Amino acid sequence: MAGQALIDHGRFLEALGYECELLIESSHATPPDLPVPLSPGWTVGEVLRHVGSMYRQTLGWLVDGALPREWQRDPAPGQTVESYVREGFVDLQEVLAWHDPGERAATWWPADPTYGFWARRMAHETTIHRYDVEDAARMPHAEIADDFAIDGIDEALALWFSHRLPMLGLSGTRGSSVAVRSGGHTWIARAGPEETVAWHCSDREVEHADAVVSGSPVIVYLWLWGRRWLTEIHSDGDADAVGQLWALLRLATK
Known part of the structure; x- marks a missing residue:
């Protein structure tokens, strides 16, 4: 374990990849402009763009050592939302996997200034929004381990x-x-x-x-x-x- 987490860091990296795939798969079952009741004011497409943006913002924290001033908040011209999310995940996962979870990193929580903080944070971020999209699509919810x-x-x-x-x-x-x-x-x-x-x-x-x-x-x-x-x-x-x-x-x- 690292930082403040209650489970092993490797579980977060596994969960992040698994939940990212579930998020994308659940989005295939619904139009991108469908409202998401559990995230009021957002559509399915906006939830995916938010997650892709958070992957890039997190990478900016790790590369710049502070909250980045600029990052790619939306898909590039001609880029699909799915590609935008996958690309952000791959880049972030590579950096998180390369570093020891206890290694110091810039975060917004003084109690846990480590790479492990971001693996934990993004795993839970993705899980919650995957659940949102499944709910909007009226799909059965994938299991969350106790x-x-x-x-x-x-x-x-x-x-x-x-x-x-x-x-x-x-x-x-x-x-x-x-x-x-x-x-x-x-x-x-x-x-x-x-x-x-x-x-x-x-x-x-x-x-x-x-x-x-x-x-x-x-x-x-x-x-x-x-x-x-x-x-x-x-x-x-x-x-x-x-x-x-x-x-x-x-x-x-x-």
Whole structure:
């Protein structure tokens, strides 16, 4: 493992290639201008262009050592969207595979300035958007492994909730904490005007939380990313605390 990840770096590289193929295959089943309900305001073609753009932006971070000022955000004239996504994936995968996951690299998360951060980030980015396109196409969803989903829960809470929200200057309106339990793991997410923080914890800390949400790893993973409804997970305690957690993650990940 490297950096903050809960699974081996090699799994992320495998998942990135696998999910990229699934994303492209699912796009073949629908017209590019079809709206994507799970990514409001986007079409299938726009989701693919976004993923291809993120591959190039990530490569820019790794090559330039900072957020790149310019990168190819759309297919070149005459280039298909599929080719644009594949080309971006191949270039990024080559760089990620060449470097040790623990090797230092520029990232936007001080807790994990490594190449491993980007393998993890792009694997989850591609998985979530693959799920979006499958949903738009009304296709059966390809399987997500439980251990990969557990890592995705951790990334959503540690990176997007704990780090991204403060970066954006966003916080909860009332102090509350929610325990998130899945697959034998537990996290606490605490939000309010004074702090926004989450951590991987022991079961003993759950008794101090205002609410507890739980479910299978895949369902909780997708719920934290706004791809499942509250009714699809088990929730006990303060419903407003759970609603605040979900709403804040929507702001962090949109």
